[in-house]
Amino acid sequence: MQIVGHQKQLKLLQGFLKNSLFFSSYLFWGLSSTGKKQVAQEFVKGLLCQKSVFGGCGKCLACVDLRCAGGFGKASVSKRDFLFIDESFLPSLIIDSDDDKAYGIDTSRAVIKFLSTGPSVAQRKVVLIDNAHSLTQEAQNSLLKIIEEPPSNAVIILISHKPSFLYDTILSRTLQVYFPIIGQAEIYEWITSQHRMMEKEAQEISKFSLGRPGRAHAFLQDRKLLSQFKRAVIQLLSFEGKTSGQKVILLKNFLESDFDLSDNLGLWQGVLRDELLFSCGFEDLAGVLSQKRRARTPELIKSLKKLLSLSDLSDSFPATAEAAFKQMVLSKSL
Numbered sequence: 337m338q339i340v341g342h343q344k345q346l347k348l349l350q351g352f353l354k355n356s357l358f359f360s361s362y363l364f365w366g367l368s369s370t371g372k373k374q375v376a377q378e379f380v381k382g383l384l385c386q387k388s389v390f391g392g393c394g395k396c397l398a399c400v401d402l403r404c405a406g407g408f409g410k411a412s413v414s415k416r417d418f419l420f421i422d423e424s425f426l427p428s429l430i431i432d433s434d435d436d437k438a439y440g441i442d443t444s445r446a447v448i449k450f451l452s453t454g455p456s457v458a459q460r461k462v463v464l465i466d467n468a469h470s471l472t473q474e475a476q477n478s479l480l481k482i483i484e485e486p487p488s489n490a491v492i493i494l495i496s497h498k499p500s501f502l503y504d505t506i507l508s509r510t511l512q513v514y515f516p517i518i519g520q521a522e523i524y525e526w527i528t529s530q531h532r533m534m535e536k537e538a539q540e541i542s543k544f545s546l547g548r549p550g551r552a553h554a555f556l557q558d559r560k561l562l563s564q565f566k567r568a569v570i571q572l573l574s575f576e577g578k579t580s581g582q583k584v585i586l587l588k589n590f591l592e593s594d595f596d597l598s599d600n601l602g603l604w605q606g607v608l609r610d611e612l613l614f615s616c617g618f619e620d621l622a623g624v625l626s627q628k629r630r631a632r633t634p635e636l637i638k639s640l641k642k643l644l645s646l647s648d649l650s651d652s653f654p655a656t657a658e659a660a661f662k663q664m665v666l667s668k669s670l
């Protein structure tokens with residue numbers, strides 16, 4: 337998938353490579369599905385490339401080596417100068433370990449071992465950790481040591497949409513690159529340049545992607561997801577003005593339809609955000625809603641705050657967050 341938006345971030349990273357300005361650790365952060373990993377992958381190629389070309393020159397030994405090793409396709413495979421860690425990573429690929437889960441202390445030990453030797457063909461050795469917020473406290477403590485005293489020619493890039501789960505000591509030692517959501521018009525332009533479809537459908541996809549190109553891509557791959565999302569928005573909007581009994585039935589249907597708490601909280605936040613924009617007279621900035629809604633600003637702000645705190649809770653204690661979510665829907669406060 338092509339990188340959508342993030343011109344400022346691309347320019348910054350390209351500038352680092354061009355001017356040989358390197359940091360030993362980076363944090364790419366921002367909401368999920370905004371394109372952090374895609375940009376990180378192109379940056380990694382540039383860090384490895386012998387000519388330091390963003391995205392790789394494709395011809396030098398390091399670029400060929402990465403391509404031959406399967407590029408970024410197989411998360412579990414250790415490349416010669418590059419290590420990619422996501423939920424399928426097995427520490428036993430690098431060290432003696434019985435841990436069959438990624439993000440534990442053995443993953444950090446594997447990173448330390450991997451970076452203990454210099455690069456073979458590339459400019460430097462690079463470790464890319466996706467969803468770095470999943471690292472356990474023990475793993476973060478262990479990783480901190482190498483972040484504090486990195487070997488020469490070693491680079492660690494952390495990707496996270498929940499950076500608050502990372503230790504402050506890690507955050508303060510990384511160069512942070514923020515990835516915001518993308519404007520609806522830019523996503524629409526990208527969709528129509530890549531796919532032939534009715535204007536209305538392209539508009540709908542860009543609207544319901546809520547500024548996240550990854551989500552627009554998922555909708556393009558599977559239109560059922562788009563209709564599920566639309567149904568969820570309609571359900572969310574219909575809670576207002578219903579009696580308690582009707583709310584219970586709606587909530588039951590809502591929770592039973594492939595319910596993903598964090599995704600739905602995000603959707604609800606998007607809907608409330610739009611209502612807030614409408615109530616302040618900024619209809620043009622709205623993402624999901626297309627009709628003017630009645631103004632109820634103080635209540636909206638209160639609801640948004642509650643949802644934001646629930647988002648955090650849903651990461652640590654999903655069951656508690658779901659219970660609070662149910663209570664919130666059923667109460668008169670939303």
Ligand SMILES: [Zn+2]
Binds near residue numbers: 384386393396399
């Ligand atoms: Zn190259």
